[in-house]
Amino acid sequence: QGWDVMLYGEDVGNVAANISHTLRNHELKAGVESHLHRINFTQWGLPNGSYSYQGAATAGDWSQNYSTGGDGWASYMTGWATGWSAITVPPSPATQNFQYAGFVQDNWKVNHKLTINAGFRYDLDMPRTERHNRMDSFDITKPSPIASQVTGVDPTICPACDNLRGLFSYTGGTGSKYAYNIYRGAIGPRLGFAWAVKPTTTIRGGVGMYYDPGKTGAAGVGSGAAGFQNYATQTTWSDDNNTNNRAYYQTIIGQSVAATPPVGNKYGNATQLGSDLQGIPIRTFNALPREYTWSLGVQHEFASKLLVDVNYIGKHAQHLYMGGFINYLNHINAAAASVYANNCTPYQAASCSAENSTSASVPQPLQTAIYNAIHISGQGDWTNPLGPAAGNNGSWYPWNGFLPYPQYADGPWGTGNLQNVDPPIAKSNYHGLTVAVSRPMLKGLQLLGNYTAQASYDNGSSQGSNEYILGTNLNGVQNPNNIGAEYSHSAFDMPQMAQGTFVYQIPFGKGRLWSTGSGKLDTILGDWQTSGSYQWNSGQLLSFPMGSGGQHMAPGYSSRPNLSAPLKKNPGNQGVMVNGAIRGAGYFANNNAISQPADFQDGNAPRVLPSVTAPGTNNFNLAVDKNFAIKYRKDMTLKFRWETYNLFNHVQYSAPNMSPSYQVVGGIATTAFPTTLAHTFGTITSQANSPMIQQVSLRLDF
Secondary structure, X not given: OOOOOEEEEEEEEEEEEEEEEEEOOEEEEEEEEEEEEEEEEEEOOOOOOEOOOOHHHHOOOOOOOOOOOOOHHHHHHHOOOOOOEEEEXXXXXXXXXXXXXXXXXXXXXXXXXXXXXXXXXXXXEOOOEEOOOOOEEEEEEXXXXXXXXXXXXXXXXXXXXXXXXXXXXXXXXXXXXXXXXXXXXXXXXXXXXXXXXXXXXXXXEEEEEEEOOXXXXXXXXXXXXXXXXXXXXXEEEOHHHHHHHHHHHHHOOOOOOOOOOOOOOOOHHHOOOOOOEEEEOEOOOOOOXXXXXXEEEEEEEOOOOOEEEXXXXXXXXXXXXXXOOOOOOOOOOHHHHHHHHHOOOOXXXXXXXXXXXXXXXXXXXXXHHHHHHHHXXXXXXXXXXXXXXXOOOOEEOHHHHHOOOOOOOOOHHHOOOXXXXXXXXXXXXXXXXXXXXXXXXXXXXXXXXXXXXXXXXXXXXXXXXXXOOOOOOOOOOOOOOOHHHHOEXXXXXXXXXXXXXXXXXXXXXXXXXXXXXXXXXXHHHOOOEEEEEEEEEOOOEOOOOOOOOOOOXXXXXXXXXXXXXXXXXXXXXXXXXXXOEEEOOOOEOOHHHEEOOOOOOOOOOOOOOXXXXXXOOEEEEEEXXXXXXOOOOOOOEEEEEEEEEOOOOOOOEOOOOOOOOEEEOOOOOOOOOOEEEOOOOOOEOOEOOOOOEEEEEEEEEO
């Protein structure tokens, strides 16, 4: 099966040296470390080829109607595969990177009550290199190789043409062996303290800066197809490959099965000019994710051995990766988007809804420069949609001219052109209060519980699909010129959660609080133990999926709905769909607060709703167990255990449908028409948890 087989060889090595010294009431530590990460990755795809034989190759009148007649087996015997067929040559990247770090730390015991920890750490994560220098990258700080050849272009058609920026290059040779610039700013100071106010009470606190590894390190498939531009080949062919043989198809014995070999880096910095670059590493996307953390907590032990720990935790992160924002570098700016919104007819169809129905001529200086560059480098005309051949006018969607890098072709709605890897531009903030309560085993009872109230904010997290939520697409941004509007509660934010566990040894049996006085009865009825766990949470915050506004937007833009008031939840869990019928009035009490924005207008709904959550968890598990000693063998024990999950059979529903459907009211079709929501919005169609499950086990230990 194609693409099922892969090789993922990973090596990790490290060397570290540490030294510590005690000087009076100072414990001094210092150290250095080095790590090597190495990955060899291959996914063969279709190494032996995949061929599709259809009847067309042996049809009676192939030239007139080759879509009917013929026989697939007969075509197979001739060796003429007229259906989709391919053979692949994988790039097999072999990457590695080094990480270096050094630290110093002083644990200063000021007195018997107060200890202060102060430290400093420096990290240097080197970008990945590739064994054969086959990687490529894009440098936005340098001019395009054809910049000097493109002059005199009307700035109202292509503002960037007279100063083309962006240099595509392969690693190695006379250039850098790295696809990313080296980041040297990972400086991490830390400071903390612990103060024993009294023997049963301690206050702790600290601040620090920390760094996560970036996406610039050793990678396999994560190196990106464009990270190995022209080193991966999937050769496809169709019946057109044998056009010259159509009149003599009966004599065809077979087709060539050799894949076109990868061209490698021979096209140099002219690679893909006039075409697109997808998933391209950007040299300046090198900053490591950074986190500032601060905390303050109080721990107190009561006379009953009950330990209570209360902590506040705060975090602020920078340079996080904004997943899915592939047009961060190459999107039309706000001014061009405004022009497009005011008159989109010249850019697309008269209705402004047929995204790929209208095209325009590429400015002649740009077309000629691209044509010359790809021919000098040896690339064929087919690689250049912006100027397919000498004398022919290349065409593009007119708004291509308003992109910062118009020398790379764009398809409808931002589906081509220069597409960057995830940019490290996202940020986050977190505030949380935690309360933990624990009690050791005393009089047969052990307790542990904790509670968290929290709020998390960011502009880059995306939801997945788990027991609390349905999969929701939050990748990308609504308006690439207004990243600030993406800042909201985090997609994974769950405002409150609590859980607790207990172990209780039932005080019945020999030597316990209650005893029958009978050895046999005490053996059967005594020494039972029960344990349980309880979990509750408020549910995860809900969000509208990207694109849920439904209005027409400028290319590369997305949409969210408008909200005239905060959404409110109906009591209980209404809107559950059972056998095609919806129970109750729906999950939300005020659906009419949602409306469709006017065309080309951003929706005002936040990325994640701040005050309404999906159904939460309310679950209790219980277990009962006992050990029976086997008197015939001193070291033999029979263990019995009965477990019940979801003891009270509580139903946890999945999140409701968050994709609004809009309807025109009264036939009005203006840019600000009133709307209502179809009834499928706010309905719950599935259960997130399982019903009560019980299991019994016996285990013999000897």
